[in-house]
Structures are given as structure tokens and as C-alpha cells.
Amino acid sequence: MVALNSSSIALSAGDPSLIDGLNADQQSCLTELLDRYLVGLENGERLDAELINRENPDLAEVFTSYLEKLDALYGVSVGFHDFQNDEHDAAGSSVKMTLGDFTIHREIGRGGMGVVYEANQVSLDRKVAIKLLPLASLLDSRQISRFKNEAHAAGLLQHPSIVPIHSVGSDRGVHYYAMQFIDGVSMDEWCANERSAVAAERHARLTDSTPSQWRTTIQWAIEIAGALHNAHENGVIHRDVKPSNLMLDRCGKIWITDFGLARCQSEVSLTQSGDVIGTMRYMSPEQARGQSALIDGRADVYSLAVTLYEMLTLHPAHDGADAPSILQMIDQHDVTPLRQLRPDLPRDLETVISKAMAKSREGRYETAAAFADDLGRVLAAEPTLARPANLGDRVGRLAAKHRSVVLTGAVIVAFGFVGSAVATAKLAVAKQVSDANAARALSGEMLARDAVDRLGSQMAELLSGIPAADSVRRQLLIETLDYYERFAADVRNDPTLRADLAITLGKSGSLQSELGDNDKAIDSLGRSESIYRQLAHETPGDDALLLEWSTSQNNLAETLVRGGKLEDAARYYARAITTQKSVAEHSAAKAFSRHAVPAAKANLALATTLNNLGLLLSQTGAVEQSEKAYLEAIELLENQQIIPETTHQISVAEHPAAIQLATVRANLSGLLTPTSPERAIEYAREALSGQLDALEADRGNAKLATQTIVTLNTLGAAQSAAKQNASAIETFRQAIVVGDQLLARWPDQATYQRDMVLSLNHLGLSLSKTGQLSEASDAFEKALDYGRPLAARFVTDAETRSMVGGVLNNLGFLRQQLGDRNAAAAAYDEAIQHQSAAVRLAPEVNRYREYLRKHKDNYQTVAFQSATHRRTAS
Structure with missing residues (x-):
């Protein structure tokens, strides 16, 4: 344990009595002059002090007093630039400054509470990091006190993940402490490097836009949580946990440093009420509101969770453009769910981090150790203590978010208990009026919801057949979803409206799914199913x-x-x-x-x-x-x-049961293709029956055209499996003709692009079977022209990634047949990248893993062939 010499940490400044003699305007002017002087020093420029004194004669004495102290210290505190040795520096000689037992080499970090340098401790001949107070701190006694507090707090702690303090002292009025030198990078640098690497990798190879080493990141957080728990048990709250205060050394070990804002719970707080300190976007809500009396170890838990969120997603949890917007986000807005940015992460991890980031202290883990334990359970795939928020939790958060409304309601309720019999009678009459108004309001809500159903959902369904209206339709869906969510929030606590809530949640889930928010869709649809289950049990029959x-x-x-x-x-x-x-x-x-x-x-x-x-x-x-x-x-x-023979094609085009029958037959055909291709052809032809005639009669029906393409692809695959290659090629080309017509009108429609990828891939396979290798290669390449942009656009869609991987594998096999091993290896390698993403995104789908195994086997085969060829050639 380092013995701290409190007498060595004393305020160094000008004579306080000189400041006491200045009025408010003079003190303000002095502060501005000193600030200008300090900025000049830090920029390597010395201001003319005599000119300043002549222009401000009433401040000359006190200004000169401060300058004497600053001039004695500037060499250490401002980058060690010695104005008296400019010529010597210009000659190329290196000037090294000393501070007590330390030789200063270079600046390695800078923050609000000090400047950190790499140094050498002469007596022990060891490299250290030495932290000094910046010049501006000499004008603020509280900064001196905070620096002293940091040294005291850090010196109290001994933990494998806390950077140890070697010594503390002052020299020539400069306060410092020396600590172990960590050769590595801070986590904010690590995050920046990861962002750059991900961006470059995504640009080069279309891989995922998020890092995959989440287990290692969680282990780092567990170690830091353990260090914080040690600090808390010793009565020290860090209060400034953030990426820049976490260091990763070259051995992969994580460290926490910079207890500059730490508070020992046994001491009186150095921060006045309402004084907001710390880096804003990592602050707990109580810190952001300046409620220093409420700050305990749970504030560090919150900050560590926010830091972990950023390390996992490479996005700040609170990404406001300025201080007011960040503070508002911390206090009032929910963070984007973790798995919305990283769908590959476990759901339990999202729940654990969400609990640690609860806006209310009481909603977080009681200790940093409890947070670490639950993170450990995530790594071990064990049940966690944290549970997803239930309905009551969400209502509680809503109440916290609208505190003024809730408070007003509470006051009204309190006054409602006061009054005479006359007041009670008046309230009874008022209640009758209120109930009538509420009934009318509810009726209005129901009518409004019915209108939204008609003008929102039904109109969106009509627009689904008009690809050019996609942007309008999407906006309509968003607006409709917003109304449903507000309606659900309004009626969620009314037991008489549970059926309406179940319907609304079901519609919300369907819209969320269509809009691509699958996690929210699962939540909404799950809540809807739960309410229906309760209602069904209450109303049997x-x-x-x-x-x-x-x-x-x-x-x-x-x-x-x-x-x-x-x-x-x-x-x-x-x-x-x-x-x-x-x-x-x-x-x-x-x-x-x-x-x-x-x-x-x-x-x-x-x-x-x-x-x-x-x-x-x-x-x-x-x-x-x-x-x-x-x-x-x-x-x-x-x-x-329900399908009259005389109007078969009309029924297929319009009747939902007829459409469904064609869909089921096509799906059965796809299932039977590998084992019973002749039966598969029969079912595919039955599915296709009437579709082509109906499409010819209504060429503008995009939905029917899409269904027809799917059926043609299914029929072609069955024909290929039955060795009817010529028929298969013709069927696939027919599907491509229909697809080209759709893409000519709506080139940006993703569904049509996916169908085209599948049709071209099937065509390439059939052409290769008949020996038309050049034409097959063209088909695969054209399929990838559509497929690669889709993979970049839908990086979290497992089926799209798997589809593109399959096309690349087929192209690689064709290149291998043509003898171009390098091109084959490149195609297989890219296929592995996409199929690996599919496995990661949907680990329960066995066929993705099987495809990945085949891609890897093919890659190994071509690599072995290339190696054998090189040995033979040599």
C-alpha cells in the first residue's frame, strides 16, 4: 500500500489576499487573461505580459504574481517546450525534463483531471506512467483536492485489474503520482480500430457489420466488474467508468485506471449539489441530474454496462450531438435494444445489460459482483437472474418517464379523499359525466382503430401489389404501427379491453415483422398469444x-x-x-x-x-x-x-383458398424433388396449372407473377432431378423471362431480385449438367450480380446470406471443373463467409451448417489440388 503524504499535496497559486481585493468584474477579467495566457503556452506562443499589464493596470500585481508561478512550471506542464532552448532544440538535441526521481519522455494521454506522460523512475530504473495536474488546475483549489482524492482512492485499492500506484508527491509545485505503465490501447481506441476494421472488411468482403469476439468482450467486463466491486468494498466509487479509462495491454489483459472523479464514501463529497462531472454519455441518470447524494456503486454498474454496450455494438448507447441532447436521452429515452444492433448475441445478454442500465438505481444489480455473476451465467449458457421486463415494469418506466403527470395524478387522488358529503355528491355526479365521456371517448377510439384498419392495413395490403408504391406503403405501415402501439399503451391496463389489446398487439407484431424488426414482432405476438390464451380459458366453448x-x-x-x-x-x-x-x-x-x-x-x-x-x-x-x-x-x-373447373384461372388469381392450394402443392413438390422427382413434377404442374393463363390475362398482377416464378423454379428443379435437363433449362428460362419483366418495371424490389438469383442459379446448374459450362458460368455470375447487393443490404437475413453462399459454391465448383483453381478457391472462400454468417444468425437451421461443411470441404479439396500441382511442377 502506498503511503500518501497529504502535506505534499498543497495548493500552489498566487497570494489569495490579492484575489480577495478584486471585485467580480475584475476576477472575471483576470480569469479570461490567465486563460488566454495558458492557451498561448500550450500552443507554444508566449503572450506579451508587459503589454497585458499596461492595458490592465488594476490587475497587474495579481496577474504578475500568477505569471511567476506559471513561468516556473510551464516547462513541465505544457509539453515540456522550453522557450529559452529553441535554438538548442532546432539543432536536433532532445530536451528531457525531470520531476523528482522521474525523467519525463513523452505525453501519452490528456484529460480534464491531468496529463499523463511516459517516464522513467531513475532510482529503480523502471518505466512508469506519471500523471500531472494541468496548469489550469493551479487556479482551482477544488481541482487540487480532486487530484489528491484520486491518488488517495487509487492508493487504497489492490486488485489484479486496477492499475497500481507506485508513488505520490509534488516537485516545484507540480503535483503528480506515478503508476504502472500499461503498454497497450485504451478501449475507446480499441472501439475505433474495430469500427475501421469492420468497415474495411464489410467493404471488401461483405461480411457482418459487427465484431464476433463477444465472449472475450464479456470476459473483460466481468474482470472490470470484479475490480469495481473491490473498490466499492473499500468505500471508493469510481464515477467515471468509460472506454477511455479501460486499458487493454498487449497480453490481452484489461485494466481500469483514472480514479480522478472517485469519491471515498467516508469523506465529504467534493462535488457540490447539482455539479455534473464525468463524461456525459456514460453517466448514470442520477449523475446526469447532478444528484450526488444518490451516487453509489450502482452508478458504476450503469456506466460499465453502457461501456460494454458500446464495446459490443461499436455504437454509443447515448449518441446525442451535444450535452443537452445527451442528458435528455439518458434521462428520458430508452436505449436501442442490444440485439437490434447485434442479433447474433444471446437474448439473455441483452436482458442482463438492460438490467444493469436501468434508469432507476433500484432496478439495477445491487453490486458490481452480481452484475459480473450474471454475465458469467451468459457465458456458461446458464439461466440468469435478470428477467425480461414484464408489463408492470414497462408501466413503471412509463410512469418514471412522465413523472410530472404521475405526480399531478397523485395529488388529484389525494385531494379526492378530502371533502364533505356535499363534495362527495358532486363527485358522484361528476363521475357519471366522466363515465359517459369515457364511454364516448372509447367508442371514438374504436371507430378510429377501425378506420386505421381500413385506411392503414387494408390500403397497405392493396399497395403490396404495386412495387412502385413501396416507399409510400412502408410509411403507411409505420404510421399504422405507431397508432396501434399508442392504442395498446392506452388500453393495456383495462381488463375489459383485453380482446382489443390482443388484436392490436397481433397487428403490431405483423407490421413489425414486415418492417424487419423481428425481435419486437416476437414480443408483440407473444403478448397477444398470452392474452388470447387467458381469454380462451375464461370463455370455454x-x-x-x-x-x-x-x-x-x-x-x-x-x-x-x-x-x-x-x-x-x-x-x-x-x-x-x-x-x-x-x-x-x-x-x-x-x-x-x-x-x-x-x-x-x-x-x-x-x-x-x-x-x-x-x-x-x-x-x-x-x-x-x-x-x-x-x-x-x-x-x-x-x-x-371451391374451384370450379370452368373458372379455374380466375379462382387461382383471386380466391385465397385456391392460392393456398397452389402454394402447398409447390412446397410439396420442392420437398419431393430429391427423392421422388417424378411425383414432384406432377405436384408442380398442378400448382402451375392456371397460373400462367391467369398471368397472361392480368400481366399487371405482380403478386401472381411472383407466385408463378416460384412455381416455375420448383418445377424446373424437379425436372432437373429427373434428368429432364432440356425441359428444366426451358422452365428456368421461362421463370427468368417473367422475372425480367418484373425487374424492368421495379428494379429495386428485393423479392424480385431474390427470385432472379434462384432462377439463374438453377439455370446455371442445369446448363453445367449438359456440358454448357461457359453459359453456366454466365448464369452464376449474373446471379451474383443480383445476390451480392442483396447480401450487403440484408446482412442479418440468414436465408439471403445462405442463398448467396450457395451460388458462390456452385461457381467455385464450375471454376474447378474448368481448371481455374485460384478462382475456385476465391469463390469457395467467399461462400464460406456468407454461409458462416447464416449459421451464426440462425444456429438452429441444420441445412446452413451442412452447406457450410460442404463449402469448407470443397475449399480444402481445391487447396490440396493446388498444393499437389505445385509439388509436381517443382
């Missing part, structure tokens, strides 16, 4: 409600599939199917009941869920179960006899 519940389960399962959570999705599909079968069985018996559900409606819902389950099972390799689900869906749709 209501088949209409049961069907709505099953629909919510199907929608949630679809969104879970997109998020790669296949096991959870399978459970919800199974529950929905069980409910829908029960409703379908009851539909005939309850034909005249007010709770009756038309059989056609129940069967269509059941067929839809069976089709979705079939898709999920096919993804997981459960071919037999998938086929069974598809066949059951087809039988349901065919038995409804």
Missing part, C-alpha cells in the same frame, strides 16, 4: 375466440422461424393445429350458434398452419412428417370444392 387464438399462435410461430427459433416455432404450430382441428370438428354441430365458425374458414386456417409446419419440418430434415403435413393441407383444400 367460444370457437371463434379459439380460432383467433390459434391464428395468433401460427403468426408467432412464423416469426419465430424467421428468427431461427425452430423448436419454439414447432411447439406453437402444434398447439395451433390441435385447436384448429377441434374448431373444425365443432363447426358443423354449432352451425346456428353465435359462437359458430364456418367450416371453410376453420379448414383454411388449419391448412395454412399445416403448410407452415410442413415448411418448418422440411427445414429440419423431417421429410416424412413434412410430406404428411402438406398432404393433409391439400386434402382439406381440395375437399372444400
